[in-house]
Amino acid sequence: MKILENKTITDVPYFKAIGIHCGVKKKRKDLCIIYSEKKSVAAGTFTTNKVKAAPVILNMENIKSFNTQAIVVNSGNANACTGDEGLNNAYTMATTAADCLGLSPEEVLIASTGIIGVPLPMNIIIPGIKKACDSLSYTGGESAAEAIMTTDTFTKKITVEIEIDGKNILISGISKGSGMIHPNMATMLSFVVSDVNISKEMLSKALKDSVEDSYNMISVDGDTSTNDMVIAMANGSAQNSLIDNENDDFIKFKEALDFVNKELAKMIAMDGEGATKLIEVSLYNAKTVKDAKLCAKSVISSSLVKSAFFGSDANWGRILCALGYSDGEFYPEKIDIFFKNDVGTVQLVENGKGLCFNEELAKDILDQKNINITIDLKDGEYSATAWGCDLTYDYVKINGSYRS
Template sequence: MIILKDKTITDVPGFTSSGIHSGLKKNKKDLCVIFSEVPATSAGVFTKNKVQAAPVVLDIETIKHEKSQAIVVNSGNANACTGEQGLENAKFMAQKTAQCLGIDEKSVLVSSTGIIGVQLPMDKISSGIEKACSSLSVDGGDDSAHAIMTTDSYTKQIAVQFEIDGKDIFIGGIAKGSGMIHPNMGTMLSFITTNISIEKDMLSNMLKDSIEDSYNMISVDGDTSTNDTVIILANGLAGNKAVSKEDDSYHKFKEALDYVNKELSKMIAADGEGATKLIEAHVLNAPSKEEAKLCAKSVITSSLVKAAFFGNNSNWGRILCALGYSGAEIVPDKVAIFFKDDSDSIQIAENGIGIDFDEDKAQKIMKSGHVIITIDLKMGDYSATAWGCDLSYDYIKVNAMYKS
């Protein structure tokens, strides 16, 4: 697999995109359209929050159709908690996009992100969709990545290339997310394009499985959004034999998709509102995969752990505490804990108690931009990884002023 540096969703053959300013925000791009030149096999995964935004409600039904061809996304307004009018507005976005592109309304998926509880200004949305559809370009992927941002400080983009059946397969992805991020799919949006030929049930099952070890293993603040959405479009233009079973082609594509989703997930976690570092919790030797995931997520979501890492405070007791209330079956007296960065590592606890360690070395590791907490449960053969960030003063500043 080749990582395509500085490439994005429109570097996948057969896809164009655009990102424009429609007026939902004062002076930033706020609306995008992603378009496949041919109808594409589609799959989606959506928030588990019982309060679901209008676009999510609409997409859950639309994604059932065999093919999709376009995605229209706005930022600045979540179109959530907006009642029947909000649902009608989401439907209008699909209708307007379909009309502008000359495609079936049922082949258009809709997504929104931003402030909750405010109706969309449909005059701006309508003219914005016209502008975005007329601006589609093979160079438009970066503009799309900017247009879906809210409190993000940078875009999240990735593209990879590999071969199946002697054909070049590409996967590109863009994502947004900085706050209201928590496992169970925060506000987190991800849109993935690929030119592989694959049957819909295969793609759907693969995506659902992939998000369990990627997006559902990240947390910024413990809040699960009303709008979480991951959508993948596979246009089949690679010309490979359609993937219809879990064979070598399936597993090769799945490995690449997992990589894309995990990298986007780490970008989201690292860009948590007010964050100064990416924190990775890696749990080893758990009695089951589920126990490993419970432990990793509990550590990464702990406010006390997150605050300690902001202060570069090697308070390992908070980590052990989070393991204890995770719901996983652990034996505290067996647990070992290590800190690691890109160049060094240090052990700070063994058999559930602290050991002598070099505090200066620990401080140096904790001050790096990417810190890995390795937790050895010594109870089995299973592992899991979760990603999050520290909890800083700036998180409070951002969210104290973000109106709903």
């Protein structure tokens, strides 16, 4: 697998995109369209929040289509908790794009992100969609990545190349997410496109499994959004032999998709609202995969752990506490805990008891922007990795006046 620098979704053959400013936000780009000129299969994973935004409700039906060629995304307004009007507006967005692109409405997916409970300004959304459709470009990937941002501080994108069946295959993704990020698939938008020739069934399986180990393993603030989703599209233009079963080609594609999604997930965690540090939890030797994930996610989601990391305080007791309420099975008297990064490694806990560790080295490690917490349960053979960020004063500032 090769990472392609400075490439984005429109470098994948037959995909066009654009991001524009239509007026939902005061200045920044706020509307994007991603479009495959060729017929495409799509797969989606949607928020687990019982309160689902109108675009999610629409997409849970439209994703069943055997052809999906366009995604329309607006930022600045979530179109959530807006009743029948919101559903009608989401459908109007799909219909408008479909009319412009010569598609059926069910061949278009919709995404929205922003403030909850405010009706969409359709008087500017509809002309915006028409303008964006007319502006679609093979160089519009970067602007599309900008247009889906809300409180994000940088665009999140990655492109990789693999070889399958003698063909070069591209997989490229863009995502957004900064606040309201918590495990169990939600709290962000992510769009991944590829020219691989794969069946809808196999793409759906690959995406579902991939999400479990990537977006479902991140946490910024413990809140699961009403809106968010991961969508994957594949237009088959690479002309490799159709992947319609779990063969070696499927495994190779799935590994690359996993890499793309994990990298995007880490970017989201790194860009948590007000965050100054990316925290990675590497949990080893759990009795089951479920136990490993429960424990890792509990640590990365703990507000007390995140606050301690903001203050560069090696308060390992908070980590043990988070493990204790995780519902994962383990023996507290076996646990080892380490902090690691380029500065060095320090062990804080052995067999469930605190050690007399080098406080100065621990603080030097915690002062860095990237920190790994290694936890060894010594109770099995399964592992899991989770990502998150520190919890800072700025997080409260940003969310204390989000609507302002």
